[in-house]
Amino acid sequence: MKKIPLLSYIFFTVLCSIITQAHAAIKSIDEFTTQMNHFPGYYSFFYDTQNGKVYLKVDKFEQQFLLQQSLPYGIGSNDIGLDRGQLGNTHLVQFERFGDKVMLRAVNTYYRANTSNKAEQQSIKEAFASSILAGFKVVAEDKATALIDYTPYLLSDVHGVSRKLAARKQGNFSLDESRSAVYMNRSKAFVKNTELEAVLTFKGTKPGEFVRQVSVDPYALTVHMHHSLIQLPDDNYTPRKFNPQSGFWSIEHKDYAAPLGDSMYVRYIPRHRLTKKDSSLPISEPVKPIVYYLDPGVPEPVKSALLEGGKWWNDAFTAAGYKNAFIVKVLPSSADPMDIRYNVIQWVHRATRGWSYGSSVIDPRTGEILKGHVTLGSLRVRQDILIAEALAAPYLKGNEVAKNLQAMALDRIRQLSAHEIGHTLGIAHNFAASVGDRASVMDYPHPLLSFNEQGKLDVTRGYATGMGVWDTQVIKYGYSDFTNQDESAELAAILKENKAKGLEFISDSDARAKGGAHPTAHLWDNGTNPSQELLRVLDVRKKALSQFGINNIKTGDSLSQLEEKLVPLYLFHRFQVEAAVKLIAGVDYEYETRGDSPVKGAQVVNKKTQQEAVNAIFATLKPSNLLLPESVLSLIPPKAYGESKSRESIVGRTGLTLDAMALPEVAVQHSLSLLLNAQRLNRLAQQQARSNDFYSLDELLEELYGQVFNASSPNTMTGKITQRVQFLTAKAMADIVASDSASPEVQAQLRYYLVKLSEDFNQNSMLSHTSTGESAFKQYLAEQVNQFLIKGQWPNNFKVLPIPPGSPI
Ligand SMILES: [Zn+2]
Structure with a gap:
């Protein structure tokens, strides 16, 4: 037998093992x-x-x-x-x-x-x-x-x-x-x-x-x-056409095979699959209902509130011709919330309060929603209780949160549940709904609070309950079963019906912008007349401020916790300011498409309405509406040992003690930043040039100058707040002049008033005043403005304080 040399043997063995591994790679x-x-x-x-x-x-x-x-x-x-x-x-x-x-x-x-x-x-x-x-x-x-x-x-x-x-x-x-x-x-x-x-x-x-x-x-x-x-769903689903007035989001793609002259953009609404068992019946059970499952980890009483709010949608589906089409139940503990087969409502904890949202798994080909997934921030309910506590000063005797305050917070949770589920049904925000008698859960609601004749906070109308008219109409558009009907004609009829009912639909991009122009689309607002509501809210706030004190916290709580209760009360009017300001240089419009009826187009808000809004906004700059009562200032100490400031606290310039000027400053700055918004002022200047019938930039600046800079400022808290308003207004005007977003004509007009201010205050500072402080301030502001006029930049020795977070509520 021929002997295999050692080296060859090793080589042979290695080769065999390579072959074996190659075989291993293709095992069955x-x-x-x-x-x-x-x-x-x-x-x-x-x-x-x-x-x-x-x-x-x-x-x-x-x-x-x-x-x-x-x-x-x-x-x-x-x-x-x-x-x-x-x-x-x-x-x-x-x-x-x-x-x-x-x-x-x-x-x-x-x-x-x-x-x-x-x-x-x-x-x-x-x-x-x-x-x-x-x-x-x-x-x-x-x-x-x-x-x-x-x-x-x-x-x-x-x-x-x-x-x-x-x-x-x-x-x-x-x-x-x-x-x-x-x-x-x-x-x-x-x-x-x-x-x-x-x-x-x-x-x-x-x-x-x-x-x-x-x-x-x-x-x-x-x-x-x-x-x-x-697995992709079967082909028995029919996408439904998007219309900008429908209230739905759109799922879009671009079709390069579209005939020349036709739009390449194809837009569908996202929606769940829902069809009637018997489409010939006006009311029929669905082939398969839409079922949502609630997180079993939600504690009572929130759990019941979330279930109830979710179930409201079934009323809208009933109005669209279904029986038991929308069901909400608690998720079985064995089920996985991330499993694609379950639409879920999750109660999600975070370190600080934040937004809730509704997301969906959508078939990108057709817009069919395969899974709705609602995320509800668990701290929201506590924020509503905080607002109610801040206004009601409820702890006269016991420490129990009054039943009616808790009931209001739970009303909000019902609505939040319905709102976020609404998103997962494919529905967009409608910020023009609150003016129509709270027509939709898809708006952002602000608690509607007032004081009754006995001086008690009335929370009975805090939040609306049930589906709004708008919600019902939206479900009809998205979910009606039009088998054997002309779908396009039926959809057009629903949109026509919306108009006949006086329903408007305006969503995020138009309502959220600081320079927004739409007169009815606002976040966290109430009422049909934003200016009147702002004045009413200021009254409610004033009353609550006058009784703010020791009864706003529970026995055993540190006094310093009053600070965080004071914030939402003091800034209670902040969102209504945003609503009223949009009437100024406002333009009324809808997401219209060409049809049979005459169009609205883009209509400038009438002069009287704009003037009312200006007056209401000016009320938020009045020292009498900004002053914190002495009873409040002399009550709130620095933070108790073991506690510390949070993002919901007041940032000031007085060290550990409460800065009496901090909240007035942030509130004034809030109003000014909205009123003196470059886009708003540019629009106002153009409206003035277009017609004498419109409210004008001249009028706004003349009135603003008169109210703010002609006021005297004696050595009192009111006087100091007057000075702060003057300072902030001058700076806000200078900021617009220095910005690249105001038009040159508008910059010129604002600069004109700054020159006037510098001259007026310089002369005025020579006159005798009740205090040297007043003369000094006038001289100082005149100098600051003057420096700005020379250098084009506001002196770098003042930074506006940050406003504590407001939304979500
Ligand atoms: Zn939303």
């Missing part, structure tokens, strides 16, 4: 997974307990499905914005095979060619980039089925936690694999969806204050990330 799936747990479902997966790995069986190539990513366990900071249950990206994806690799490609759904011409469709595919989200190695295979190691992708930062932390300046964080793993408790496979979850730890350096505020160890943040692989 059964062979490869013998020791693993099998989870059969839409995409079946295997779990390798020994190595903590998840293998996905890819038996569908080039077949589209939805990949939804989410964050089941969050960070808990409103400022960072990584909340428990937050939905991430929804991608239309497909697996593709490239040799020994499998790729997961996200399809570009915005640019399309809606045609049967394959070449035309291909030209779009090639023109706009798709995104390959992940590449996988094939570890085993059967004929057309590949087994891939999904673990690295599952353990990656698909939700963009590191990016978000960096963007919020909260430190440099990256994934630590050694502290990350597949989370099998929430990894399951079902017939139409496969759910996979991981525990991920981010290690970081230089953690920011928000991270420090909420973490155990600010250098290690552990969260969960979830992947839902979802």
Whole structure:
């Protein structure tokens, strides 16, 4: 027998082992997974307990499905914005095979060619980039089925936690694999969806204050990330056309196959699938109702309130011809809230109060909502109680929160539940609803409070209950079953009906802007006449301020806590200021489309209405409305030992003690920043030039100058506030002159008044006044203005105090 030399033997052995490994790489799936747990479902997966790995069986190539990513366990900071249950990206994806690799490609759904011409469709595919989200190695295979190691992708930062932390300046964080793993408790496979979850730890350096505020160890943040692989719904869903007046959001794509002369933008409304069992009946049960599940972790009495508020929607669906189409119940403890099959309402805790929101998983092809996911911030209910306490001074005897105050806060929670669910039904904000007798839960409501004849706070009308007229109409548009009917005609009829009912719809971009012009679209407002309501609110505030004191806190609470109660009371009028100011240089319009009837266009708000608004805003600059009662100033001490200021406290310039001028300053600045908004002033100047019938910039500036700068300022608190108003007004005018957003004509007019002010105050300071303080101030302001006029820049020795946060309430 021929002896094999040692070297050759080693070579032969190595070669054999390479061949064996090559064979190992193409093991059959059964062979490869013998020791693993099998989870059969839409995409079946295997779990390798020994190595903590998840293998996905890819038996569908080039077949589209939805990949939804989410964050089941969050960070808990409103400022960072990584909340428990937050939905991430929804991608239309497909697996593709490239040799020994499998790729997961996200399809570009915005640019399309809606045609049967394959070449035309291909030209779009090639023109706009798709995104390959992940590449996988094939570890085993059967004929057309590949087994891939999904673990690295599952353990990656698909939700963009590191990016978000960096963007919020909260430190440099990256994934630590050694502290990350597949989370099998929430990894399951079902017939139409496969759910996979991981525990991920981010290690970081230089953690920011928000991270420090909420973490155990600010250098290690552990969260969960979830992947839902979802089978596409069947083709029996019909998208519904978007109309800007419908009250719905729009899901848009651009169609490059649209006929020349037609719009390329295709817009659908997002909505759940809902059809009648019998469409010939005026009222019918649905084929399948829309069911929402409430977080079982909500405590009473909030839980019942959330359930009740959610159920209001069923009334709207009833009006749209359904019976029992909308159901709300508590989520069974065994169910996973991130599971795509459940519409959920989650009660989410954060370190500080913040926004609630309603998100949805939407099929990007059609706008069909597959899952509604409501996030309700748990601190909201406490804010309403705080406002009520601040106004009612309720603790005369016991420490119990008065039943009626708590009832009002729960009314708000009902409405909040309905509001956020509304978003997940596809519905947008309608900020023009409150003027129409609180016509929608999709507006932002402000507590409607007054004092009764006995001097007690009346909260009975605090918040509305039930669906508004607008909500009912919106549901009719989005969810009516028009089988065997002319859908376009029926939808047009609903919009016509809205007009006949006097309903308006104006949403975020028009209502939120500081320079907004719409006379009825406001956030957190009440009443049909914003100016009258502002004056009424100022009265309520004055009454509450006069009785503010020891009864605003419970027995045993430190006196210094009165500070945080005082803030929402003192600034109780802030949102109504925003409402009234929009009448000034206001323009009335709707999201009109051309039809049969005459159009409204863009109508300037009439002069009398604008003048009323100016008067109401000027009331917020009057020292009598700004002065804090001596009884309040002499009651609130610096923070008690063991307690500290929060973001809801007052920032001042008097060290530890309460700054009596701080709240007046921030309130005045708030009004001025809205009144002397560059866009508003530019508009007013143009309106003046267009017609003498309109209110004018000349009038506004003349009246403002008269009220603010002709007032005397003796050495009293009223006098000091007068001076502060004068200072802030002069500076606000200078800021507009120096800004690049005011038109040159407007800048010229404001500069004219600054010159006049400098001259007037300079001369006036020579006259004898009751106090040298008054002369000194006039001389000082004249100098400051003068310096600005020379240098074009306000002297750098004054910074306006920050206003404590207001919304959400
Ligand atoms: Zn909202």
